[in-house]
Amino acid sequence: MSKGEETRAAILDEAVAEASRFGLEALTIGQLAQRVGLSKSGLFAHFGSKEDLQLQVLESAVARFVERVVAPGLRAARGVPRVRSLFEHWLAWEQDAALLPGGCVFITLANELDDRPGPLRDRLVGYQRDWIEALATAARIAVEEGHFRAGLDTAQFAHDFYSVFLAYHHFNRLLREPRAEERARRAFDHLVAAAAGPDVPDPEPPAHPAP
């Protein structure tokens, strides 16, 4: 790795960490340069523009996520072990304070970009869809393996899976709730148990109407 690539990687590492706390818009060339010990223009020379920097930060975060969560998660045995492994590695990712002092950077970016059209948002959405699809696929394989019941709505399972993680992020990072992880694990266990057990018939119009 040449000198230039080395510093570029160091910049992106620092930028990803920063983005996990404050997002991509709050990234400033000057502050980032100071953190990595460069001059403003010295850092800027590595990127054509701020938007290019932001895009590279996103790509870098995705590469890390694949390396730290997706790949090891998929290495577990097909079925429920893999579903659980994905959850465990995702939790570890969220908790890696050295890499992501603000927790999962994609949740931060999701909230920052959800009302900001542009290439950044488009890419993030694409990656998010891929990840949710991967969760649904893991559930589908669990059905094939007989761990989950036949006919399980795997897209709903992926939705509920993601839901547990979003709540963990919220309760852990905003509310600093000590029992956040415990609550998330309980919710996840119930989710897995419900997917394994028999289908619950869709409730007819609620017994207690809500005005």
Next chain:
Amino acid sequence: MSKGEETRAAILDEAVAEASRFGLEALTIGQLAQRVGLSKSGLFAHFGSKEDLQLQVLESAVARFVERVVAPGLRAARGVPRVRSLFEHWLAWEQDAALLPGGCVFITLANELDDRPGPLRDRLVGYQRDWIEALATAARIAVEEGHFRAGLDTAQFAHDFYSVFLAYHHFNRLLREPRAEERARRAFDHLVAAAAGPDVPDPEPPAHPAP
């Protein structure tokens, strides 16, 4: 209402809408002034500082939330009707594009402020705790009414309730998933059904260990 109070209210309405999309930091005096048809200094005179403006925006949003969600939600009959009513009004709040073009402003602020210590964060956390406690209380009353099973972990119920909403926000606003509401309602119905039904014993260490 005097002229001053009137324009101050107009400013705050516009600011809450803006904050629901981009947060409190992205609010700028100049752009806000332009939107409400004031000069920069004319608007600024209503607030001693930007932080004061941000605080008033938060307070204004809370007042609206109480008026639009909490109060009408609590008006429903004790028990499951009230739990469902809170959910319905919360959904309507999230979907009110005129008031909150970026969806629930508190979710946006939660993600913006979760790593930014200060009075803004402190207040938001306080309000969030109140709201989650209100959800838990509604669940506790449903237990008393015999709608939910005795021994239900109402704090976990509130957590899972919030979890459904966070997922709705994510799938609806970032991914623009057309079935987001349907998924959220299904998750919520299952949550209510599970709280009404018999307790599921905490699963022993998973049958399929995850490496």
Next chain:
DNA sequence: GACAAAATAGAACGACCGTCCCAGACTCTC
């Protein structure tokens, strides 16, 4: 070790930010 290429620093730019001061316009009350 010389030399081209790559990497970094320094200084300056226009734009916009929050904030302040002050004068003029408007509102409301008697």
Next chain:
DNA sequence: GAGAGTCTGGGACGGTCGTTCTATTTTGTC
């Protein structure tokens, strides 16, 4: 309708932002 008090606009301030240009240092190769 006059006058005190409230509200608003214009202009300027120092600061920071992204960006550009140019010079200087450092790197990698023969």
